[in-house]
Structure formats: structure tokens, C-alpha cells
Amino acid sequence: MPTLTIDGKEITVEKGTTIIQAAEKLGIEIPRYCYHPGLSIAGNCRMCLVEIEKSPKLQISCYTQAADGMVVHTTSEKVKAARRAILEFLLINHPVDCPVCDQAGECWLQIYYMEHGLYNSRFMENKVRKHFKATPIGPWVNLDSERCILCSRCVRFTSEITKTYELALVNRGDHSEITIFPGKELNNKYSGNVVDICPVGALTDRDFRFQCRVWYLDKQESICPGCSRGCNIEIHYNVQRAHHAGGRRVLRIKPRFNPEVNKWWICDEGRYGYKFIDDKSRIQMPYLQEGEVLVETDWKVVLDKVASTLRSILTTYGTESIGVIASPQLTNEDLYLIRKLFVEDLRLPHVDFKVPVKEKGYEDDFLIKADKNPNTRGAEELGLGAREGSLNVENMLEAAGTGRLKALYVFGQDLTNFFGEEKIKEIASRLELLVFQGSNLNPTGQYAHVILPSATYAEKDGTFTNFEGRVQRIYKAVEPLGESLPDWEIIIKLARLMGFSYPYQSAREIFEEIATVIPAFNGLSYKVIGSQGAKLATV
Numbered sequence: 001m002p003t004l005t006i007d008g009k010e011i012t013v014e015k016g017t018t019i020i021q022a023a024e025k026l027g028i029e030i031p032r033y034c035y036h037p038g039l040s041i042a043g044n045c046r047m048c049l050v051e052i053e054k055s056p057k058l059q060i061s062c063y064t065q066a067a068d069g070m071v072v073h074t075t076s077e078k079v080k081a082a083r084r085a086i087l088e089f090l091l092i093n094h095p096v097d098c099p100v101c102d103q104a105g106e107c108w109l110q111i112y113y114m115e116h117g118l119y120n121s122r123f124m125e126n127k128v129r130k131h132f133k134a135t136p137i138g139p140w141v142n143l144d145s146e147r148c149i150l151c152s153r154c155v156r157f158t159s160e161i162t163k164t165y166e167l168a169l170v171n172r173g174d175h176s177e178i179t180i181f182p183g184k185e186l187n188n189k190y191s192g193n194v195v196d197i198c199p200v201g202a203l204t205d206r207d208f209r210f211q212c213r214v215w216y217l218d219k220q221e222s223i224c225p226g227c228s229r230g231c232n233i234e235i236h237y238n239v240q241r242a243h244h245a246g247g248r249r250v251l252r253i254k255p256r257f258n259p260e261v262n263k264w265w266i267c268d269e270g271r272y273g274y275k276f277i278d279d280k281s282r283i284q285m286p287y288l289q290e291g292e293v294l295v296e297t298d299w300k301v302v303l304d305k306v307a308s309t310l311r312s313i314l315t316t317y318g319t320e321s322i323g324v325i326a327s328p329q330l331t332n333e334d335l336y337l338i339r340k341l342f343v344e345d346l347r348l349p350h351v352d353f354k355v356p357v358k359e360k361g362y363e364d365d366f367l368i369k370a371d372k373n374p375n376t377r378g379a380e381e382l383g384l385g386a387r388e389g390s391l392n393v394e395n396m397l398e399a400a401g402t403g404r405l406k407a408l409y410v411f412g413q414d415l416t417n418f419f420g421e422e423k424i425k426e427i428a429s430r431l432e433l434l435v436f437q438g439s440n441l442n443p444t445g446q447y448a449h450v451i452l453p454s455a456t457y458a459e460k461d462g463t464f465t466n467f468e469g470r471v472q473r474i475y476k477a478v479e480p481l482g483e484s485l486p487d488w489e490i491i492i493k494l495a496r497l498m499g500f501s502y503p504y505q506s507a508r509e510i511f512e513e514i515a516t517v518i519p520a521f522n523g524l525s526y527k528v529i530g531s532q533g534a535k536l537a538t539v
């Protein structure tokens, strides 16, 4: 294990560690463009040059391995001069159209120019024009080859990570440019990642372009709800300038590094699947069916209606007459309270969460899982699946059709996808009470007698358990829209009206109880889960 000195600080590292990595361990950030820890080393930008004593020339730190006794300087005058020269070189043919560039504010040309450049331009000649200016090269990505610094990160991503080979560097000298193979589109299932790794404004996100300047964005850590992988993400939202992006608050999703789950990457489905958060389909008020129509009302009216109807059905027909369909889109905390109220306190036998799907979802051997829910494992661990002798979703709907079930409480799921709209309409007309508790109105919700508006994953705290049994935290980024509330809060209110007093003030308090009551969650807490997640005790 070599021991070296970087800027006067000594460190011992594993054999094979590069200088840039060793410096990072010491908290020294060496500027870089082409180096990316998830890709092979290209060593072409020269931005990471450092001075190594006894070495005649400056060396690139992304490629040079640490050696015993090495003495490295990352901020010597020689290094600083080299960085300035590299920046001047990279910017020679760059259009410097920062005011109209979507990358402005998070562009590494801008950042490094301010930190290491600050020279006066000496370039008087005409700049070389490239072929692509603001050109879509796929459903999600725009290419502006004049802004490209030829670091080749995007090319390496498509050849090493997705192995789809859409991009290439062509031509020589100052005519070199990034291009897409003729007849190809950058449309692989992970294409948005090239925007994240492009250090400049050459590859921009068509979905996000010109929606908001990045300095108005705030960030919150979260977990993608798009499938059971549970990729770690950041939600980027704008509440400072409400007039931007037509009033949408959540404006983009970015991957968050987790070596155990998704490394640096996320899929396009997850990245661009956030629109439902501020969509027109959001249910912002409680609704009650009057005659044939749903009428806006308030929480007191709907909760009284649900509590009194459930109570009278229970008294007249017993616990066998009510079915509950929970959802693997909900957090462990939401699901735990559903279990507490319906299974433990009301003693309802017919509780399930598995709605059949028509077709198995797409899955690959990288990140994407066929199960498009973030918390199926959590729902299973919490015992919300149909048990022996109880009705599953399919049987519940049959029982509702024959009049055996009098009430059905559905959490967000759209039953029409599998069972068809006619059947759900028919069932709704036979039931005494169909409750729909969800964030967005779907065809099932349209037939409900009562609608309870709930918060999306971006509007509440909680945890999801991914397919491997890793429990991960989600945090509230934005306030619940309109009158909507986190599902666990709605359950607490309903429980109180039904005679049960639940003492929880926060999702954290619910999780503390889960960790003591459910063996698989023993030993876990929000602190233990942290920002990278923690495995169930049984895994």
C-alpha cells in the first residue's frame, strides 16, 4: 500500500489508486472534465494536471497511480498556469453563449473559469462552426456540439454502461465533434444520464430546457417510486419563482450516488416520470358523490361520512363485508397504519395490496425492475397481502359484484386497468361505499362515492423497502398540494372518528413503532437508515 504526500498531507492508499482519488480521500478536489469514477479513464482533457516532484513534466492525476514516496502538488504556480492554459484552449472555439445556455449556473466551464481561469481572451479569429446547434438527438437530449469540450464522457457512457453505441467523436483537430451515428437516435432507456455527466452545456435535457434557471432550484433527497429498485434521487423543485414552468413545482429528477443501489445512474422512465406530482389530475380537495356527480367538500364531511358508513356496515353485516385494497406505492409508515386500523383494530379479514397487471413490466439486468412499485417488499413485510382464508383483490371484486362486500376502500390503485371500466362501474353501483384515497384521479376514483386527497411521495416523509430489502428514506420536498394530506395522517383522522386514538405526530414516530413491532425492521431507525439506506434485519 503506497504512502504519498499531496499538498503536504500524507496518505496511504490501496495499490492502484490514482492521484485524483487519493486527493479526494484527503478532501482535495482536483479539477477534471473527462474523468468520471463510473467510466473508464480517457485522460484527454488535461484539466487534472498536477506537479509530481522528480517528474520532469506535469502529469494527469486521473490516470497516474499513487506510488510510495510520491510528493504531489495540486496548486503550485506551474499547475495553476497549466489549468489557465487548458481553459483558454478549451474555450477557443466555444461560443460562450452562457446567457442562453441551460447549463449556466451548473457548468464546469463557468465554474473552473472563475476558479482557475480568469484570463483575458486573446482569440481574435473566427470560431470554427460545428454541425449541431440545439439539435434533438433523441426523445430527451439536445446536442449543441459547439459547446462540447470533447471529453468523451457521453461516448464512454453509451459504449460502457448502456452498450448501445449511439454516439461517437468524429473528425480531427479543431473540427473534431460529437455526433450521433447516421440513422440512430439516442433513445436507450438510460439516455438522460448523458446530460448529467456532460460537464458543459453541449448535452441538455429537452424536458427541463428553459423551464427554470438552475439557481432558483432547491433540492431534496428522495427515492424514485418508479420501480422496486428504489434508485436514489434528488428532487429539484422551484418554489421561489412560481411563475416559471407554468407553476409546476417539481422540475427535474437527478440521480444520487448510492454504490449499493444505482451507483451514479437512473433510467429515463424514473427520471421523467415525476410529472404526476403537479399534474392536472391531482386531487386537491375531498369529494363526495351527490347523485351522479362528485362534489367538492371538506375533510370533516368526508371523514364523517366514511367513518359513519363503515361503522353502520360493520354493525349490520360484520367484518367480512368490507374490503381494503392498499398500495405498494405507499410508504412503510402509511401501510403500517393501514394495517393497524383495518387489520388490528377493526379486525377486517379482507385486506390485500396486489392488484394484478395485464402485462409484466419491462425489466433488464441493469437497474429497471418489472415491478413498477417502490414498496412491494415493504407491504409484504408488513403483512398486507391477502392471508389464508381471506379474499385477495380479485375475489374482493367478485364478492363486491355479488353483494357480499358492502364497502371497498381503495388506496390510489386503478382497478380498471386489469378488470375493465365496466366491471368497476358495475361494482361501484352495487357497493354501499366505495372510498378512493389517492393523489391523482384515475378511472377507479371517478366511480368512488368518497374521494380523499392524499400527498405524493414528494410531499411527505417516510420509507420504502426495495426488492432487496433495503429500507430507504424519502423526505418532503414540497407541501402537499391543495387540501391533500399524507396517507398516514388521513388514517389517523379516520381512526379517531372510529374510536381509536393513534398518538403519532410524525412519520418518524410511526417508524419507531414499526422497528419494535415488526421483526424484519428490528434495529432500524431513521438515523440508521441515513441517506444510503439500511437492510432489513432478515436480509
Ligand code: SF4
Pocket: 147, 148, 149, 150, 151, 152, 153, 154, 155, 178, 197, 198, 199, 200, 202, 203
Ligand atoms: S457532449 Fe458533453 S459529455 Fe459528450 S464529449 Fe462533449 S462535453 Fe463531453
Ligand code: SF4
Pocket: 224, 225, 226, 227, 228, 229, 230, 231, 262, 266, 267, 268, 269, 270, 271, 367, 368, 369
Ligand atoms: S430503475 Fe426503477 S427505481 Fe431506478 S430510476 Fe428507473 S424506475 Fe426509478
Ligand code: FES
Pocket: 031, 032, 033, 034, 035, 042, 043, 044, 045, 046, 047, 048, 049, 060, 061, 062, 063
Ligand atoms: S480529468 Fe484527467 S485528463 Fe481529463
